[in-house]
Amino acid sequence: MADSDVKALTDNIETPTFESTAFTKPPPLGEATVALVTTASLHHGDQEDFTPTDIGYRVLDGSRRDYQTGHWSPNFDAVGFAYDMNTVLPLDRLDELAASGVIGKVSEHHLSYSGNQFDLTGVRMDSGPAGAKWLKDQGVDIVLFTPI
């Protein structure tokens, strides 16, 4: 059992096509508000867990550190995240970058989706646009996406 064996299970999975690639010019990084969006199915313990076909997102409070994964896939190493949340959600690193002035500000909130989407229609047409609008309304300029 090796990482490459697990990756091979979905290496050639069908991917969506986009007629064009949107491209937004960001403000200078030193003035920008940065948020994280992960597909690790992270949530706080007092939030609803993810269901097997969950297309929704959870809002993560950046001032807390009690993130846990509700991912349904067994096909990833979870110990790295268990040892250090920054392996998946590098909030401490972003706080350090903000403190040193590399980035303007870390968003107070971040989002988490479930990555095991066999059909991407829901996140593409519904919860994706909703999550983007939510972060945009919070004043976020730049989003870093992390898979699991």
Added chain:
Amino acid sequence: MCTRTVSTLAHVFEAAGLATIALGSQRNQIVNTAPPRGLWCDFPLGRPLGKPGDPEFQHRVLTAAFALLDATEPVFAEFEEAIIDDGSDVVSCALPPRSDPDAHPAIDEANGLRPAYDRAVAEHGNRIGAGRAIDADHIADAIDAFIRVMDGVAWKDAEIPGVPARVSQDIRGYYETALLGLVDHAPSAWSGTRWFLDETEAGKVILGARAQMKADDVKFPVWFYMAPGDR
């Protein structure tokens, strides 16, 4: 699949007026989905920032990611360093000795790991451990149910306390969290899972129950997701 999902979401968020950077662990998925700014990090699945407990390395990844914001058109890049798991790295740690000779070895083992589990939760939090379907107090009961399956009881009659895949995730998470209470470092990628599946009695029970359910022609999703797909 997560790389495909983050890459898709990056397209959506970018179209909403946010500048995005997508990290990807699987090259084909990030190349084929082609997010506006994609950074392929050849790291094991589950570790998109590469190295747990290594802030310097994580900052290198973030520096490479944020550098993509300088691009004036869609861009794809590869991180300069790969982390490869070839399946050979194993965790070396001593499992607790038998304390109840009358108990099934897997149940005795799970009960014996509880102090390590509690230590790890106190130090790291409960990020992956029990709690999805069953809490830590009911791990032994869940293992007992899978022992019944392994011994030939139909899975629906075995009193598995939830969806089999979710319950087995809780057992694996309990063990992988307990592992952090037995070692003083971050285990290398997948070595904790290999330890659970190959070295522990509970891992053997999960794989045994899964094999029995497959042999009994139980529906594919019910048994398949009880363990990583390559097993």
